[in-house]
Amino acid sequence: MxxxxxxxxxxxxxxxxxxxxxxxxxxxxxxxxxxxxxxxxxxxxxxxxxxxxxxxxxxxxxxxxxxxxxxxxxxxxxxxxxxxxxxxxxxxxxxxxxxxxxxxxLLCSVDSKSKRDFYSAEAIKNNWTVRQLERQIYSNLYERLLVSNDKEDVLSVAKNEKLPSDAKEIIKDPVYLEFLGLKRETAYYEKDLENAIITHLQEFLLELGNGFSFVARQKRIHIEGDDFFIDLVLYNRLLQSFVIVEIKTHKLTHQDIGQLQMYVNYYDRIEKLPRENPTVGILLCANKNDAMVKFTLAEGQRQIIASQYKLYLPTEEQLLEEVNKELKSFEEK
Structure with a gap:
């Protein structure tokens, strides 16, 4: 039988x-x-x-x-x-x-109701483990998102009360990649960093933001006889758009931004379906010059984001000092 x-x-x-x-x-x-x-x-x-x-x-x-x-x-x-x-x-x-x-x-250690509401909603939505929740609280996820958004937007996106209208509402800056386990005081090629990210893909997608899924790495595109290779192609179900990630271990240049803009344009014109939103490009860089990024890109554009990566979590005091400095700078704008 x-x-x-x-x-x-x-x-x-x-x-x-x-x-x-x-x-x-x-x-x-x-x-x-x-x-x-x-x-x-x-x-x-x-x-x-x-x-x-x-x-x-x-x-x-x-x-x-x-x-x-x-x-x-x-x-x-x-x-x-x-x-x-x-x-x-x-x-x-x-x-x-x-x-x-x-x-x-863990939530009892969070010092404001707004932050507790945010971390509670994010933990439920993303099915975070205790360890993942602890990491996000320690790395000040809430404050990192507040740097480029207001409190109401951050909370409403976390609670699923609204869909993000801007990639900056879910993509963090800086991005902390301490889970890659890369040694201190060591120079890394972009390929090394990319390989480490692929090995720890689940943690990377969680750290990058909500709703990401993996599509391809070193995606080959052919343009008029020339071949180009995109580091990472992701898709975000909340933004309903492709997300192109280019990794740069050197200080960001305007040529890097132009290269990413070309990849974004290609996906918008060749790969994107009519029902999908415009492609988002993320330059994940070791160092960035915000003023250079601002003047290289068109005013008011929302498709290209430069996000600095850090390979190690700072101490709690250093992290709070850095975040408070960023928030103060943002409030003065």
């Missing part, structure tokens, strides 16, 4: 999906438990707020009573975290079942 082997695959998928749903359901109930514990502690603190150090004494007392029976999840540090969790997310119906308790712990 011949049995259709697809039944094995289907049943395995059912088992795996059911287990994943069960794990998420249990984690969400745990998250709700911690929220209610935090709420109860806060309410009790309010009753005794006229007594000095009552809150500190209460949490220490609760830990002594609960930890022997329920384990290390009720240490003083953890109980303080539950209280902070409630204070950070004071409305229970705003908690997302798609986010894990570990992700909520």
């Amino acid at each position: 011949i049995i259709n082997q697809s039944i094995i695959t289907d049943i395995k998928n059912i088992i795996v999906q059911s287990k994943d749903k069960a794990i998420r359901a249990v984690d969400h109930q745990r998250t709700l438990m911690y929220w209610h514990i935090g709420k109860r502690i806060f309410e009790e603190e309010q009753e005794g707020k006229e007594r000095a150090d009552y809150g500190k004494f209460l949490i220490k007392y609760l830990s002594e009573q609960l930890q022997p029976e329920f384990g290390s999840g009720f240490s003083v540090r953890q109980i303080n975290l539950y209280r902070q969790f409630y204070r950070t997310f004071p409305i229970v119906h705003t908690l997302y079942a798609q986010l894990s308790w570990s992700q909520y712990k």
Whole structure:
């Protein structure tokens, strides 16, 4: 008797999906438990707020009573975290079942509601792991997008309340590529960088922005007897357009911009379908001169973007200083 082997695959998928749903359901109930514990502690603190150090004494007392029976999840540090969790997310119906308790712990460290809303929406939309969420928070994704956009646009795109009308609403500058694992103090050819990106393609597409998928590398185009090779061709489903990426390990020149403009024009005239939006070109460069980019391109154009790449994440202090400097510069324009 011949049995259709697809039944094995289907049943395995059912088992795996059911287990994943069960794990998420249990984690969400745990998250709700911690929220209610935090709420109860806060309410009790309010009753005794006229007594000095009552809150500190209460949490220490609760830990002594609960930890022997329920384990290390009720240490003083953890109980303080539950209280902070409630204070950070004071409305229970705003908690997302798609986010894990570990992700909520990270979000509690984010210092403004706008940023928490942004990272929550992005984590859900992109199905980020805890590690991916941590990386995006640490690399100040929110501030990097704010450099070229306003707060309302950044939040509305993240929450799927609007589709991006400009590539700059989703493409980051600078782009951090520390996941490539390239050694410090070493010179790299463009081919080396491209190969490393292909090896870590998933991380690269996530870092570049939302909605990217891979189409081709070293795409050959033939123009009147001459052959040219495009480093990377991507497609973005949010922008509904092809995205051409050229990698430059040297300081950006106006010739680089002209070359990318030619590739963008080719895709617009040869490859793009009538229902698709104009092709976007990204110059991923080690160094760039914003003024040179501005005067090389037509005023008001939205198709060519120069984004600087950095191979290593700076320290938190350096990153915040750099982002704040960029934001101040943007506000003064």
